Amino acid sequence: MGIVECVNIKKTYHQGKVEVKALRGVNLSIDEGEFVAVAGPSGSGKTTMLNIMGGLDAPDSGSVVVDEHNFDKMTRSELASLRLHRVGFVFQAYNLIPVLSALENVEFVMLLQGLPQAERRARAKSILDDVGLEGMYDRRPAELSGGQQQRVAVARAIVSNPAIVLADEPTANLDSKTGHGLLDIMEQMNEKKKVTFIFSTHDQMVMDHARRLILLRDGLVVDDRMKEV
Amino acid sequence: MADKFETKLGRKLVLMSQDSGREIGSKAFRIVGMFTAEMEATEKQFAFVTLRAAQQMLKLENRISELSIIIPNRHEVERVAEDLRDALPPSTYEVHTWRELLPLVNAYLSLFDIFIFIWFLVVFIAMGFGIVNTTLMAVFERIREFGLLKALGMKPWWIVRGVLTESFLLLVMGTAVGNILSFLSVFALSGSGIDLSSFAAGAEFAGISRVIYPAIHPKDVVMANLVVFILGLLVSVYPAAKAARFTPVEALAHT
Ligand SMILES: Nc1ncnc2c1ncn2[C@@H]1O[C@H](COP(=O)(O)OP(=O)(O)O)[C@@H](O)[C@H]1O
Numbered sequence: 001m002g003i004v005e006c007v008n009i010k011k012t013y014h015q016g017k018v019e020v021k022a023l024r025g026v027n028l029s030i031d032e033g034e035f036v037a038v039a040g041p042s043g044s045g046k047t048t049m050l051n052i053m054g055g056l057d058a059p060d061s062g063s064v065v066v067d068e069h070n071f072d073k074m075t076r077s078e079l080a081s082l083r084l085h086r087v088g089f090v091f092q093a094y095n096l097i098p099v100l101s102a103l104e105n106v107e108f109v110m111l112l113q114g115l116p117q118a119e120r121r122a123r124a125k126s127i128l129d130d131v132g133l134e135g136m137y138d139r140r141p142a143e144l145s146g147g148q149q150q151r152v153a154v155a156r157a158i159v160s161n162p163a164i165v166l167a168d169e170p171t172a173n174l175d176s177k178t179g180h181g182l183l184d185i186m187e188q189m190n191e192k193k194k195v196t197f198i199f200s201t202h203d204q205m206v207m208d209h210a211r212r213l214i215l216l217r218d219g220l221v222v223d224d225r226m227k228e229v
Numbered sequence: 230m231a232d233k234f235e236t237k238l239g240r241k242l243v244l245m246s247q248d249s250g251r252e253i254g255s256k257a258f259r260i261v262g263m264f265t266a267e268m269e270a271t272e273k274q275f276a277f278v279t280l281r282a283a284q285q286m287l288k289l290e291n292r293i294s295e296l297s298i299i300i301p302n303r304h305e306v307e308r309v310a311e312d313l314r315d316a317l318p319p320s321t322y323e324v325h326t327w328r329e330l331l332p333l334v335n336a337y338l339s340l341f342d343i344f345i346f347i348w349f350l351v352v353f354i355a356m357g358f359g360i361v362n363t364t365l366m367a368v369f370e371r372i373r374e375f376g377l378l379k380a381l382g383m384k385p386w387w388i389v390r391g392v393l394t395e396s397f398l399l400l401v402m403g404t405a406v407g408n409i410l411s412f413l414s415v416f417a418l419s420g421s422g423i424d425l426s427s428f429a430a431g432a433e434f435a436g437i438s439r440v441i442y443p444a445i446h447p448k449d450v451v452m453a454n455l456v457v458f459i460l461g462l463l464v465s466v467y468p469a470a471k472a473a474r475f476t477p478v479e480a481l482a483h484t
Pocket residue numbers: 013014015020021022040041042043044045046047048049
Protein backbone atom coordinates (compact mmCIF):
# COMPACT_ATOMS: atom_id res chain seq x y z
CA MET A 1 0.00 0.00 0.00
CA GLY A 2 1.30 3.44 -0.97
CA ILE A 3 1.85 6.33 1.39
CA VAL A 4 -1.00 8.18 -0.39
CA GLU A 5 -4.02 6.34 -1.78
CA CYS A 6 -6.81 8.36 -3.42
CA VAL A 7 -9.80 6.57 -4.88
CA ASN A 8 -12.37 8.26 -7.11
CA ILE A 9 -12.05 11.73 -5.58
CA LYS A 10 -14.78 14.15 -6.62
CA LYS A 11 -15.12 17.77 -5.64
CA THR A 12 -17.57 20.37 -6.87
CA TYR A 13 -17.47 24.04 -5.88
CA HIS A 14 -20.63 26.06 -5.78
CA GLN A 15 -20.35 29.67 -6.66
CA GLY A 16 -23.83 31.03 -6.30
CA LYS A 17 -25.84 29.03 -8.82
CA VAL A 18 -22.80 28.02 -10.87
CA GLU A 19 -21.29 24.62 -10.20
CA VAL A 20 -17.60 24.12 -10.88
CA LYS A 21 -16.53 20.49 -11.09
CA ALA A 22 -12.93 20.83 -9.88
CA LEU A 23 -12.27 17.09 -9.57
CA ARG A 24 -14.30 14.46 -11.40
CA GLY A 25 -13.01 11.14 -10.12
CA VAL A 26 -9.26 11.17 -9.48
CA ASN A 27 -7.38 7.98 -8.62
CA LEU A 28 -3.83 8.23 -7.31
CA SER A 29 -1.39 5.93 -5.61
CA ILE A 30 1.94 7.33 -4.48
CA ASP A 31 4.67 5.29 -2.85
CA GLU A 32 7.02 6.29 -0.09
CA GLY A 33 10.09 8.19 -1.30
CA GLU A 34 8.62 9.30 -4.62
CA PHE A 35 9.28 12.71 -6.18
CA VAL A 36 6.07 13.48 -8.03
CA ALA A 37 4.84 16.43 -10.04
CA VAL A 38 1.12 17.02 -10.43
CA ALA A 39 0.95 19.10 -13.59
CA GLY A 40 -1.78 20.68 -15.62
CA PRO A 41 -3.03 24.01 -16.86
CA SER A 42 -4.41 26.59 -14.49
CA GLY A 43 -7.85 25.56 -13.24
CA SER A 44 -7.28 21.84 -13.82
CA GLY A 45 -7.70 21.04 -10.10
CA LYS A 46 -4.10 20.77 -8.85
CA THR A 47 -4.56 22.96 -5.76
CA THR A 48 -7.83 21.24 -4.89
CA MET A 49 -6.15 17.83 -5.17
CA LEU A 50 -3.22 18.81 -2.95
CA ASN A 51 -5.51 20.40 -0.35
CA ILE A 52 -7.54 17.19 -0.21
CA MET A 53 -4.43 15.02 0.14
CA GLY A 54 -3.33 17.22 3.06
CA GLY A 55 -6.70 17.08 4.80
CA LEU A 56 -7.13 20.83 4.43
CA ASP A 57 -10.28 20.30 2.40
CA ALA A 58 -12.73 17.41 2.25
CA PRO A 59 -13.79 15.76 -1.04
CA ASP A 60 -17.48 15.38 -1.87
CA SER A 61 -16.92 11.67 -2.44
CA GLY A 62 -14.09 9.20 -2.70
CA SER A 63 -11.57 8.08 -0.10
CA VAL A 64 -8.19 9.44 0.93
CA VAL A 65 -5.71 7.37 2.89
CA VAL A 66 -2.41 8.97 3.95
CA ASP A 67 0.14 6.98 5.94
CA GLU A 68 -2.57 4.37 6.59
CA HIS A 69 -4.97 6.94 8.09
CA ASN A 70 -8.36 7.07 6.40
CA PHE A 71 -9.54 10.69 6.39
CA ASP A 72 -13.18 9.63 6.32
CA LYS A 73 -13.03 8.41 9.87
CA MET A 74 -11.10 11.35 11.31
CA THR A 75 -12.23 14.44 13.21
CA ARG A 76 -10.81 17.85 12.39
CA SER A 77 -8.65 17.65 15.46
CA GLU A 78 -7.23 14.28 14.42
CA LEU A 79 -6.59 15.63 10.93
CA ALA A 80 -4.72 18.56 12.47
CA SER A 81 -2.65 16.13 14.50
CA LEU A 82 -1.88 14.05 11.38
CA ARG A 83 -0.78 17.20 9.55
CA LEU A 84 1.37 18.20 12.48
CA HIS A 85 3.25 14.92 12.57
CA ARG A 86 3.01 13.41 9.09
CA VAL A 87 2.36 16.11 6.47
CA GLY A 88 4.49 19.11 5.49
CA PHE A 89 3.24 21.99 3.37
CA VAL A 90 5.02 24.43 1.09
CA PHE A 91 2.78 27.19 -0.24
CA GLN A 92 3.10 29.29 -3.34
CA ALA A 93 3.11 32.46 -1.22
CA TYR A 94 5.73 31.04 1.23
CA ASN A 95 3.41 31.78 4.19
CA LEU A 96 6.12 32.10 6.81
CA ILE A 97 5.21 33.74 10.10
CA PRO A 98 6.48 37.29 9.58
CA VAL A 99 7.29 38.08 13.22
CA LEU A 100 9.48 35.01 13.68
CA SER A 101 13.05 34.55 12.49
CA ALA A 102 13.96 31.82 9.99
CA LEU A 103 15.09 29.59 12.84
CA GLU A 104 11.93 30.20 14.86
CA ASN A 105 9.73 29.53 11.84
CA VAL A 106 11.34 26.13 11.45
CA GLU A 107 11.19 25.49 15.19
CA PHE A 108 7.52 26.40 15.34
CA VAL A 109 6.22 23.03 14.11
CA MET A 110 8.36 21.22 16.65
CA LEU A 111 7.09 23.61 19.32
CA LEU A 112 3.53 22.53 18.48
CA GLN A 113 4.73 18.94 18.73
CA GLY A 114 6.04 19.66 22.20
CA LEU A 115 9.72 18.89 21.61
CA PRO A 116 12.22 20.29 24.10
CA GLN A 117 13.93 23.57 23.23
CA ALA A 118 17.44 22.19 22.83
CA GLU A 119 16.36 19.50 20.40
CA ARG A 120 14.25 22.01 18.43
CA ARG A 121 17.21 24.37 18.10
CA ALA A 122 19.62 21.70 16.98
CA ARG A 123 17.28 20.15 14.41
CA ALA A 124 16.16 23.50 13.01
CA LYS A 125 19.76 24.64 12.56
CA SER A 126 20.81 21.40 10.91
CA ILE A 127 17.89 21.48 8.47
CA LEU A 128 18.53 25.15 7.60
CA ASP A 129 22.14 24.22 6.88
CA ASP A 130 20.85 21.42 4.63
CA VAL A 131 18.81 23.87 2.53
CA GLY A 132 21.79 26.23 2.27
CA LEU A 133 20.78 28.90 4.76
CA GLU A 134 23.58 28.60 7.29
CA GLY A 135 24.23 31.97 8.92
CA MET A 136 20.75 33.30 8.20
CA TYR A 137 19.05 31.82 11.25
CA ASP A 138 18.08 35.14 12.78
CA ARG A 139 16.70 36.86 9.69
CA ARG A 140 13.04 37.67 9.53
CA PRO A 141 11.17 36.60 6.35
CA ALA A 142 11.14 40.23 5.17
CA GLU A 143 14.95 40.22 5.28
CA LEU A 144 15.18 37.17 3.01
CA SER A 145 14.77 36.88 -0.77
CA GLY A 146 11.84 34.93 -2.21
CA GLY A 147 14.04 31.93 -2.92
CA GLN A 148 15.46 31.99 0.58
CA GLN A 149 12.00 32.30 2.12
CA GLN A 150 10.83 29.29 0.14
CA ARG A 151 13.85 27.35 1.38
CA VAL A 152 12.84 28.18 4.93
CA ALA A 153 9.37 26.91 4.03
CA VAL A 154 10.87 23.66 2.69
CA ALA A 155 12.93 23.35 5.86
CA ARG A 156 9.81 23.88 7.97
CA ALA A 157 7.95 21.25 5.94
CA ILE A 158 10.57 18.51 6.29
CA VAL A 159 11.95 19.18 9.76
CA SER A 160 9.49 16.88 11.52
CA ASN A 161 10.24 13.94 9.18
CA PRO A 162 6.78 13.86 7.59
CA ALA A 163 5.44 11.02 5.48
CA ILE A 164 4.71 13.44 2.65
CA VAL A 165 5.48 17.03 1.71
CA LEU A 166 2.84 18.77 -0.39
CA ALA A 167 4.05 21.79 -2.33
CA ASP A 168 1.51 23.80 -4.34
CA GLU A 169 3.35 25.58 -7.16
CA PRO A 170 6.39 26.23 -4.94
CA THR A 171 8.34 27.94 -7.70
CA ALA A 172 5.54 30.03 -9.21
CA ASN A 173 6.73 33.21 -7.46
CA LEU A 174 10.42 32.62 -8.20
CA ASP A 175 12.50 33.39 -11.27
CA SER A 176 13.61 30.30 -13.17
CA LYS A 177 17.15 30.23 -11.80
CA THR A 178 15.98 30.48 -8.20
CA GLY A 179 13.25 27.97 -8.95
CA HIS A 180 15.87 25.57 -10.25
CA GLY A 181 17.86 26.01 -7.06
CA LEU A 182 14.80 25.29 -4.92
CA LEU A 183 13.97 22.12 -6.88
CA ASP A 184 17.57 20.95 -6.49
CA ILE A 185 17.23 21.41 -2.74
CA MET A 186 13.94 19.49 -2.72
CA GLU A 187 15.50 16.73 -4.75
CA GLN A 188 18.47 16.51 -2.36
CA MET A 189 16.15 16.32 0.62
CA ASN A 190 14.14 13.64 -1.14
CA GLU A 191 17.25 11.57 -1.71
CA LYS A 192 19.00 12.28 1.58
CA LYS A 193 16.02 12.05 3.94
CA LYS A 194 13.73 9.79 1.88
CA VAL A 195 10.92 12.34 2.19
CA THR A 196 8.08 11.89 -0.30
CA PHE A 197 7.52 15.10 -2.28
CA ILE A 198 4.35 15.86 -4.20
CA PHE A 199 4.36 19.21 -5.94
CA SER A 200 2.11 20.89 -8.42
CA THR A 201 3.20 23.05 -11.33
CA HIS A 202 2.26 24.24 -14.76
CA ASP A 203 5.88 25.04 -15.62
CA GLN A 204 7.64 22.70 -18.09
CA MET A 205 11.05 23.25 -16.48
CA VAL A 206 9.69 22.10 -13.12
CA MET A 207 8.02 19.05 -14.66
CA ASP A 208 11.40 18.01 -16.09
CA HIS A 209 12.76 17.69 -12.55
CA ALA A 210 10.13 15.18 -11.49
CA ARG A 211 10.68 11.46 -11.65
CA ARG A 212 6.97 10.85 -12.00
CA LEU A 213 4.54 13.12 -13.78
CA ILE A 214 0.79 13.07 -13.16
CA LEU A 215 -1.09 15.16 -15.68
CA LEU A 216 -4.45 16.64 -14.68
CA ARG A 217 -6.94 18.18 -17.07
CA ASP A 218 -10.42 19.39 -16.18
CA GLY A 219 -10.41 17.47 -12.94
CA LEU A 220 -9.28 14.13 -14.35
CA VAL A 221 -5.91 12.34 -14.53
CA VAL A 222 -5.10 12.17 -18.25
CA ASP A 223 -1.54 10.87 -17.99
CA ASP A 224 0.58 9.25 -15.27
CA ARG A 225 4.08 8.15 -16.21
CA MET A 226 7.44 7.41 -14.65
CA LYS A 227 10.55 8.88 -16.17
CA GLU A 228 13.76 6.96 -16.34
CA VAL A 229 16.50 9.11 -14.82
CA MET B 230 -38.17 80.80 58.63
CA ALA B 231 -37.26 83.75 60.82
CA ASP B 232 -37.92 86.07 57.85
CA LYS B 233 -41.33 84.59 57.25
CA PHE B 234 -42.45 85.24 60.85
CA GLU B 235 -40.71 88.63 60.88
CA THR B 236 -38.88 87.69 64.05
CA LYS B 237 -35.31 87.26 65.22
CA LEU B 238 -33.12 86.00 68.06
CA GLY B 239 -34.28 87.00 71.54
CA ARG B 240 -37.89 87.67 70.60
CA LYS B 241 -40.84 85.57 71.56
CA LEU B 242 -42.84 83.09 69.51
CA VAL B 243 -46.05 81.27 70.43
CA LEU B 244 -46.41 77.62 69.47
CA MET B 245 -49.80 75.90 69.36
CA SER B 246 -50.72 72.26 69.07
CA GLN B 247 -53.38 69.73 70.06
CA ASP B 248 -52.62 68.45 73.53
CA SER B 249 -53.16 65.02 75.02
CA GLY B 250 -56.66 66.07 76.17
CA ARG B 251 -57.60 66.95 72.56
CA GLU B 252 -57.65 70.67 73.37
CA ILE B 253 -55.51 73.41 71.96
CA GLY B 254 -52.36 73.75 73.99
CA SER B 255 -50.19 76.80 73.51
CA LYS B 256 -47.10 78.33 75.02
CA ALA B 257 -44.82 81.27 74.34
CA PHE B 258 -41.13 80.59 73.73
CA ARG B 259 -38.15 82.88 73.46
CA ILE B 260 -35.96 82.20 70.43
CA VAL B 261 -32.50 81.37 71.72
CA GLY B 262 -30.97 80.01 68.53
CA MET B 263 -31.54 79.20 64.89
CA PHE B 264 -30.27 76.36 62.75
CA THR B 265 -29.45 75.90 59.13
CA ALA B 266 -30.12 72.61 57.46
CA GLU B 267 -29.12 71.24 54.07
CA MET B 268 -32.65 71.81 52.90
CA GLU B 269 -35.17 74.55 53.48
CA ALA B 270 -37.83 71.87 53.91
CA THR B 271 -36.04 70.53 56.94
CA GLU B 272 -35.81 73.99 58.48
CA LYS B 273 -39.55 74.51 58.03
CA GLN B 274 -40.36 71.19 59.56
CA PHE B 275 -38.74 71.47 62.97
CA ALA B 276 -38.64 73.77 66.00
CA PHE B 277 -36.64 72.48 68.94
CA VAL B 278 -37.87 73.03 72.53
CA THR B 279 -36.88 71.43 75.80
CA LEU B 280 -38.61 68.23 76.84
CA ARG B 281 -40.05 69.83 79.97
CA ALA B 282 -41.58 72.74 78.08
CA ALA B 283 -43.13 70.44 75.53
CA GLN B 284 -44.59 68.19 78.22
CA GLN B 285 -46.13 71.23 79.90
CA MET B 286 -47.56 72.64 76.74
CA LEU B 287 -49.11 69.33 75.68
CA LYS B 288 -50.14 68.42 79.22
CA LEU B 289 -48.27 65.17 79.06
CA GLU B 290 -46.89 65.37 82.59
CA ASN B 291 -43.92 62.97 82.54
CA ARG B 292 -44.83 60.96 79.48
CA ILE B 293 -43.28 61.05 76.09
CA SER B 294 -44.91 60.03 72.80
CA GLU B 295 -41.97 58.96 70.75
CA LEU B 296 -38.29 58.16 71.04
CA SER B 297 -36.09 58.17 67.95
CA ILE B 298 -32.86 56.25 67.83
CA ILE B 299 -30.10 56.79 65.31
CA ILE B 300 -27.95 53.75 64.75
CA PRO B 301 -24.42 54.23 63.38
CA ASN B 302 -24.71 51.48 60.79
CA ARG B 303 -27.89 51.49 58.72
CA HIS B 304 -27.61 47.81 57.92
CA GLU B 305 -28.12 47.08 61.63
CA VAL B 306 -31.55 48.73 61.76
CA GLU B 307 -33.63 45.59 61.36
CA ARG B 308 -31.63 43.67 63.91
CA VAL B 309 -31.76 46.44 66.56
CA ALA B 310 -35.50 46.80 65.98
CA GLU B 311 -35.94 43.07 66.52
CA ASP B 312 -33.90 43.20 69.74
CA LEU B 313 -35.96 46.13 71.01
CA ARG B 314 -39.24 44.37 70.22
CA ASP B 315 -38.04 41.39 72.22
CA ALA B 316 -36.81 43.51 75.09
CA LEU B 317 -39.82 45.85 75.53
CA PRO B 318 -43.39 44.91 76.58
CA PRO B 319 -45.47 45.00 73.35
CA SER B 320 -48.56 46.39 75.14
CA THR B 321 -46.72 49.63 76.04
CA TYR B 322 -44.23 50.13 73.23
CA GLU B 323 -44.41 49.92 69.50
CA VAL B 324 -41.12 49.59 67.65
CA HIS B 325 -40.97 50.75 64.04
CA THR B 326 -38.05 51.14 61.64
CA TRP B 327 -37.87 54.17 59.42
CA ARG B 328 -38.72 52.00 56.46
CA GLU B 329 -42.08 51.20 58.04
CA LEU B 330 -42.75 54.80 59.05
CA LEU B 331 -41.75 56.31 55.70
CA PRO B 332 -43.20 53.99 53.09
CA LEU B 333 -42.80 56.63 50.39
CA VAL B 334 -39.06 56.95 50.94
CA ASN B 335 -38.87 53.21 51.08
CA ALA B 336 -40.69 52.83 47.76
CA TYR B 337 -38.52 55.53 46.29
CA LEU B 338 -35.38 53.68 47.36
CA SER B 339 -36.62 50.42 45.83
CA LEU B 340 -37.33 52.25 42.60
CA PHE B 341 -33.86 53.71 42.76
CA ASP B 342 -32.42 50.21 43.11
CA ILE B 343 -34.27 49.19 39.96
CA PHE B 344 -32.90 52.22 38.12
CA ILE B 345 -29.38 51.31 39.21
CA PHE B 346 -29.95 47.75 38.06
CA ILE B 347 -31.15 48.87 34.62
CA TRP B 348 -28.21 51.23 34.39
CA PHE B 349 -25.79 48.39 35.14
CA LEU B 350 -27.57 46.17 32.63
CA VAL B 351 -27.16 48.78 29.91
CA VAL B 352 -23.50 49.36 30.76
CA PHE B 353 -22.70 45.65 30.82
CA ILE B 354 -24.54 44.96 27.54
CA ALA B 355 -22.62 47.80 25.92
CA MET B 356 -19.40 46.38 27.34
CA GLY B 357 -20.26 42.92 26.00
CA PHE B 358 -20.77 44.25 22.48
CA GLY B 359 -17.56 46.24 22.77
CA ILE B 360 -15.59 43.13 23.64
CA VAL B 361 -17.21 41.00 20.90
CA ASN B 362 -16.46 43.73 18.42
CA THR B 363 -12.83 44.14 19.42
CA THR B 364 -12.17 40.42 19.52
CA LEU B 365 -13.96 39.76 16.22
CA MET B 366 -11.88 42.45 14.55
CA ALA B 367 -8.72 40.99 16.01
CA VAL B 368 -9.76 37.55 14.75
CA PHE B 369 -10.76 38.59 11.23
CA GLU B 370 -7.58 40.57 10.83
CA ARG B 371 -5.65 37.36 11.30
CA ILE B 372 -7.78 34.79 9.51
CA ARG B 373 -4.84 34.01 7.22
CA GLU B 374 -2.55 33.43 10.17
CA PHE B 375 -5.08 31.12 11.79
CA GLY B 376 -5.42 29.25 8.50
CA LEU B 377 -1.67 28.81 8.29
CA LEU B 378 -1.46 27.61 11.88
CA LYS B 379 -4.19 25.07 11.18
CA ALA B 380 -2.47 23.91 8.00
CA LEU B 381 0.71 23.41 10.03
CA GLY B 382 -1.27 21.22 12.40
CA MET B 383 -2.57 23.44 15.17
CA LYS B 384 -5.74 21.94 16.59
CA PRO B 385 -8.97 24.00 16.49
CA TRP B 386 -9.17 23.82 20.26
CA TRP B 387 -5.75 25.48 20.60
CA ILE B 388 -6.97 28.37 18.53
CA VAL B 389 -10.03 28.80 20.74
CA ARG B 390 -7.72 28.74 23.72
CA GLY B 391 -5.40 31.31 22.14
CA VAL B 392 -8.19 33.75 21.39
CA LEU B 393 -9.66 33.33 24.87
CA THR B 394 -6.25 33.90 26.46
CA GLU B 395 -5.94 37.07 24.47
CA SER B 396 -9.26 38.48 25.63
CA PHE B 397 -8.41 37.38 29.16
CA LEU B 398 -5.24 39.52 29.04
CA LEU B 399 -7.31 42.34 27.56
CA LEU B 400 -9.75 42.03 30.47
CA VAL B 401 -6.95 41.98 33.04
CA MET B 402 -5.49 45.18 31.65
CA GLY B 403 -8.91 46.81 31.24
CA THR B 404 -10.10 46.07 34.75
CA ALA B 405 -6.73 47.04 36.24
CA VAL B 406 -6.83 50.46 34.59
CA GLY B 407 -10.54 50.84 35.37
CA ASN B 408 -10.07 49.99 39.03
CA ILE B 409 -7.12 52.32 39.44
CA LEU B 410 -9.01 55.19 37.81
CA SER B 411 -12.10 54.62 39.93
CA PHE B 412 -10.13 54.33 43.17
CA LEU B 413 -8.28 57.53 42.31
CA SER B 414 -11.44 59.45 41.50
CA VAL B 415 -13.26 58.23 44.58
CA PHE B 416 -10.25 59.05 46.71
CA ALA B 417 -10.02 62.54 45.24
CA LEU B 418 -13.72 63.24 45.76
CA SER B 419 -14.24 61.60 49.12
CA GLY B 420 -12.62 64.54 50.97
CA SER B 421 -14.77 67.37 49.68
CA GLY B 422 -17.61 65.29 48.31
CA ILE B 423 -19.50 66.00 45.11
CA ASP B 424 -21.28 69.33 45.50
CA LEU B 425 -24.68 69.27 43.87
CA SER B 426 -25.51 72.88 44.83
CA SER B 427 -26.06 73.83 41.22
CA PHE B 428 -28.80 71.23 41.02
CA ALA B 429 -29.98 72.04 44.55
CA ALA B 430 -33.63 72.54 43.67
CA GLY B 431 -33.80 69.13 42.04
CA ALA B 432 -31.78 67.48 44.75
CA GLU B 433 -34.05 68.86 47.42
CA PHE B 434 -37.04 67.47 45.68
CA ALA B 435 -35.41 64.08 45.55
CA GLY B 436 -34.79 64.34 49.25
CA ILE B 437 -31.06 63.83 49.10
CA SER B 438 -28.44 66.00 50.61
CA ARG B 439 -26.60 68.60 48.59
CA VAL B 440 -23.16 67.05 48.88
CA ILE B 441 -22.60 63.40 48.01
CA TYR B 442 -19.62 61.59 49.48
CA PRO B 443 -18.55 58.67 47.28
CA ALA B 444 -17.40 55.58 49.11
CA ILE B 445 -16.10 52.18 48.06
CA HIS B 446 -17.69 48.97 49.24
CA PRO B 447 -15.34 46.00 48.77
CA LYS B 448 -18.33 43.81 47.92
CA ASP B 449 -19.34 46.10 45.02
CA VAL B 450 -15.79 46.17 43.68
CA VAL B 451 -15.46 42.39 43.74
CA MET B 452 -18.89 41.88 42.18
CA ALA B 453 -18.31 44.38 39.38
CA ASN B 454 -14.92 42.90 38.51
CA LEU B 455 -16.28 39.38 38.61
CA VAL B 456 -19.21 40.23 36.35
CA VAL B 457 -16.91 41.99 33.89
CA PHE B 458 -14.55 39.02 33.77
CA ILE B 459 -17.15 36.31 33.40
CA LEU B 460 -19.19 38.31 30.90
CA GLY B 461 -16.05 39.24 28.99
CA LEU B 462 -14.88 35.65 28.65
CA LEU B 463 -18.37 34.41 27.77
CA VAL B 464 -18.81 36.85 24.91
CA SER B 465 -15.29 36.05 23.65
CA VAL B 466 -16.30 32.45 23.04
CA TYR B 467 -18.16 33.50 19.89
CA PRO B 468 -15.19 35.11 18.08
CA ALA B 469 -12.95 32.29 19.30
CA ALA B 470 -15.26 29.62 17.90
CA LYS B 471 -15.48 31.62 14.69
CA ALA B 472 -11.69 31.62 14.36
CA ALA B 473 -11.55 27.88 14.98
CA ARG B 474 -14.35 27.01 12.52
CA PHE B 475 -12.75 28.45 9.40
CA THR B 476 -11.23 25.69 7.30
CA PRO B 477 -7.56 26.30 6.47
CA VAL B 478 -8.36 26.62 2.76
CA GLU B 479 -11.01 29.28 3.32
CA ALA B 480 -8.70 31.09 5.66
CA LEU B 481 -5.66 30.99 3.39
CA ALA B 482 -7.75 32.18 0.46
CA HIS B 483 -8.86 35.12 2.61
CA THR B 484 -6.88 38.24 1.79
N1 LIG C 1 -13.06 28.14 -3.47
C1 LIG C 1 -13.48 27.98 -4.72
N2 LIG C 1 -14.72 28.32 -5.06
C2 LIG C 1 -15.18 28.12 -6.32
N3 LIG C 1 -14.47 27.58 -7.30
C3 LIG C 1 -13.21 27.20 -7.03
C4 LIG C 1 -12.66 27.37 -5.72
N4 LIG C 1 -11.38 26.91 -5.73
C5 LIG C 1 -11.17 26.45 -6.99
N5 LIG C 1 -12.25 26.64 -7.76
C6 LIG C 1 -12.39 26.22 -9.16
O1 LIG C 1 -12.09 24.86 -9.27
C7 LIG C 1 -11.28 24.62 -10.41
C8 LIG C 1 -9.96 23.99 -10.00
O2 LIG C 1 -9.24 24.93 -9.24
P1 LIG C 1 -7.77 24.67 -8.66
O3 LIG C 1 -7.80 23.39 -7.92
O4 LIG C 1 -7.35 25.86 -7.93
O5 LIG C 1 -6.93 24.50 -10.00
P2 LIG C 1 -5.37 24.76 -10.24
O6 LIG C 1 -4.71 24.77 -8.92
O7 LIG C 1 -4.96 23.61 -11.10
O8 LIG C 1 -5.26 26.04 -10.96
C9 LIG C 1 -11.11 25.97 -11.11
O9 LIG C 1 -12.06 26.05 -12.16
C10 LIG C 1 -11.41 26.97 -10.04
O10 LIG C 1 -12.00 28.12 -10.60
